[in-house]
Amino acid sequence: MRKIQIATSVTVFNNLSELSTEDKMLMDKAIEARKKAYAPYSKFNVGAALLLENNEIVTGNNQENAAYPSGMCAERVAIWKAGSDFPNVKILKLAISASSSISKVDKPVGPCGACRQSLSEYEIKQKQHFPVIFMGEVGEIIKTESLDALLPFSFDSSYL
Numbered sequence: 001m002r003k004i005q006i007a008t009s010v011t012v013f014n015n016l017s018e019l020s021t022e023d024k025m026l027m028d029k030a031i032e033a034r035k036k037a038y039a040p041y042s043k044f045n046v047g048a049a050l051l052l053e054n055n056e057i058v059t060g061n062n063q064e065n066a067a068y069p070s071g072m073c074a075e076r077v078a079i080w081k082a083g084s085d086f087p088n089v090k091i092l093k094l095a096i097s098a099s100s101s102i103s104k105v106d107k108p109v110g111p112c113g114a115c116r117q118s119l120s121e122y123e124i125k126q127k128q129h130f131p132v133i134f135m136g137e138v139g140e141i142i143k144t145e146s147l148d149a150l151l152p153f154s155f156d157s158s159y160l
Helices: 019-033 072-084 113-126
Strands: 011-013 044-052 058-060 091-100 130-134 141-144
Touching: 019 044, 019 058, 019 072, 019 091, 019 130, 044 072, 058 072, 072 091, 072 113, 091 113
Parallel strands: 091 130
Antiparallel strands: 011 141, 044 058, 044 091, 130 141
16 A cells, blocks of 8 residues: 655635736636626526637636536536637636625635546647636635646546
8 A cells, every 4th residue: 555645736816916917818708708607596607718829718608507417617618619619729728717696706716526527638638738727706816737736636538
């Protein structure tokens, strides 16, 4: 038997003004996308914005449905849209923002497990990591250097 220690390092920013110009611009796009989310049931709006290597920005937001499993998270809407519209273009970074009409979301909201797995697939496909930047509606912002920081021991095609 042996133990493995997994360490993750993230950068924490106090507010949007501390982000680089490019990261702030991308987060602003995620916030815009969040405001267009369709979340009549959860009242929890999420927006995502991907910066691609061709300088395109692809956005997505969560889309709910009365049959809950039929809805989709913002991150997967964005990444699948990028994969559909720009199949051979690498993703350089992802920004995510979340808010609620029920209460103020004042802590960073990272991608759910299903989104982490889907995002990981694209890092593997493009053989290149990309940073993930996420926040709530206000407050601190977290930036990771890759999905590995959020999803160690990910499942990939090598298991199939």
